[in-house]
Amino acid sequence: xxxxxxxxxxxxxxxxxxxxxxxxxxxxxxxxxxxxxxxxxxxxxxxxxxxxxxxxxxxxxxxxxxxxxxxxxxxxxxxxxxxxxxxxxxxxxxxxxxxxxxxxxxxxxxxxxxxxxxxxxxxxxxxxxxxxxxxxxxxxxxxxxxxxxxxxxxxxxxx
Numbered sequence: 001x002x003x004x005x006x007x008x009x010x011x012x013x014x015x016x017x018x019x020x021x022x023x024x025x026x027x028x029x030x031x032x033x034x035x036x037x038x039x040x041x042x043x044x045x046x047x048x049x050x051x052x053x054x055x056x057x058x059x060x061x062x063x064x065x066x067x068x069x070x071x072x073x074x075x076x077x078x079x080x081x082x083x084x085x086x087x088x089x090x091x092x093x094x095x096x097x098x099x100x101x102x103x104x105x106x107x108x109x110x111x112x113x114x115x116x117x118x119x120x121x122x123x124x125x126x127x128x129x130x131x132x133x134x135x136x137x138x139x140x141x142x143x144x145x146x147x148x149x150x151x152x153x154x155x156x157x158x159x
Contacts (some may be wrong), residue, residue: 005129007038007157015043018153022135025127027098027107030071030078033134037156039065042135048151052140056152062086065156066111068096080111093118101125102139103150111136123148132158 003009005021013021041060044053064083067090071078077097081090094111101108102125111124121143126136134156141148 005133005135007040007133007155010042010129010133010135010155011040013043015046015153018043018135021129022101022127022137022153023104023106025108025129025135028109028126028128028134030068030076030096030098030109032128033068033080033096033109034070034078036067036083036159037065037134038159039063039154039156042153042155044152045150047149052149052151056138065159071096094122094124101127101137102148103137109134121148124154126156129155 002017002020010018062085064085066080066082068080069078077095079093079095082092083090092113093115094113095115097110098107099110100106109126111126113119113122121141123139124136125139126134129135136154136156137150138152138154139148139150
């Protein structure tokens with residue numbers, strides 16, 4: 001049995017243990033995600049290619065977390081942006097909505113970067129693993145691929 005998820009202990013978990021946490025997680029609501037989070041990358045999928053590892057490490061080298069904006073009153077979707085410690089301090093916008101996770105088709109919050117001016121091919125699947133704490137999976141489809149691949153776990157904690 002795994003210990004209760006915390007921002008700190010998730011950082012010490014293996015890829016397989018993170019799979020168990022994600023599988024037991026639930027889809028967070030748009031409302032509970034509103035605001036700023038602090039984030040950290042966790043474990044790589046052992047099958048992740050060197051190209052993706054290099055790309056993520058370079059593009060997200062000063063990544064701090066994400067900002068989620070409140071959904072309009074009756075809307076089932078919203079949006080957000082990534083936070084960085086260098087200029088520009090915000091970049092890589094995404095839209096948010098509830099949908100099935102790529103890995104098991106169970107409900108999750110989708111962070112979809114397939115919008116103009118952002119990171120085409122990228123969709124994160126996010127599940128709540130504790131109050132104020134979510135675990136996410138980075139799924140990316142290179143333009144030559146038919147289906148996205150799961151590359152990396154990350155966690156976000158509400159500030």
